[in-house]
Amino acid sequence: MFVVEPDSQADVPLFDEDESESKTKSRIRHPLATFFHLFFRISAILVYLLCGLISSSFIACMVTIILLLSCDFWAVKNVTGRLLVGLRWWNQVDENGKSHWVFESRKENSKKVVLSSESQIFWLGLIVCPILWVFFVFSTLFSFNIKWLAVVIMGVVLQWANLYGYVRCKVGAGTNLRNMATNYLGFQLFKQAMNKPQGP
Numbered sequence: 487m488f489v490v491e492p493d494s495q496a497d498v499p500l501f502d503e504d505e506s507e508s509k510t511k512s513r514i515r516h517p518l519a520t521f522f523h524l525f526f527r528i529s530a531i532l533v534y535l536l537c538g539l540i541s542s543s544f545i546a547c548m549v550t551i552i553l554l555l556s557c558d559f560w561a562v563k564n565v566t567g568r569l570l571v572g573l574r575w576w577n578q579v580d581e582n583g584k585s586h587w588v589f590e591s592r593k594e595n596s597k598k599v600v601l602s603s604e605s606q607i608f609w610l611g612l613i614v615c616p617i618l619w620v621f622f623v624f625s626t627l628f629s630f631n632i633k634w635l636a637v638v639i640m641g642v643v644l645q646w647a648n649l650y651g652y653v654r655c656k657v658g659a660g661t662n663l664r665n666m667a668t669n670y671l672g673f674q675l676f677k678q679a680m681n682k683p684q685g686p
Contacts, residue, residue, distance in 0.1 A: 513603045516569045520607055523566040526558030527615045530641065534622065534634075548637050559644045562612070567652055570608040575651035589655040612652060616645035 514520050530551050533540065537547035568574045574590045619641035626634050 514607075516566075516604060519566045519569040520604060522561050523570065523608060524611050526554050526561060527611060527645070530554035530558060531615065531618055534637070534641070544633060551637050552640055555641055555644045559648060562648045563651065566608065567648075567655075570604040571652075571656075573652055573655035575655050587654075589651070589658075591655055612649050616642065616649050619645050 533547060533551050533554060537544075537551075541547055563575070572591060576588055578586045578588055580586060619638060622638040623635070623642055626632070626638050
């Protein structure tokens with residue numbers, strides 16, 4: 487079951503936010519959240535790429551990468567998504583043992599406005615990094631470096647889980663993503679066909 491709820495606590499300050507912060511001249515209202523949104527994901531990628539230079543121990547590199555990926559998953563899911571774009575998702579198990587996915591977004595009439603610069607940083611980091619991890623999976627397979635396969639698969643799973651959750655928050659949980667893409671493609675083809683010049 488999917489539930490989309492407007493955030494009932496959207497007007498409540500989070501992490502000592504103040505309404506006066508929105509009036510500052512800074513283009514980024516949450517610099518710490520923005521920093522950590524990118525820090526853990528970029529650090530995990532850099533450690534993966536440079537692990538041969540950093541340490542000769544495979545276990546130390548693997549544990550470091552998995553810790554960075556886990557910190558990134560938690561920070562993006564619980565903090566930066568809510569602060570930077572006003573979105574949040576989680577899984578809830580009811581008393582019958584049924585799993586319910588909840589996708590939540592900030593109210594449209596909320597006083598807190600999502601800044602376009604923060605939103606762009608959030609979505610750019612959320613989309614680019616999972617693509618890099620998929621590339622790492624293929625490069626690991628083609629180079630027969632199988633010992634790293636578990637690490638890169640962990641990167642793919644954690645990064646894509648957050649991406650999927652936030653895309654569902656953004657487009658709505660009741661919307662089937664495949665149907666939405668098909669409808670968009672059909673609309674674009676229809677629009678293109680209608681704009682074709684008519685022959686004599």
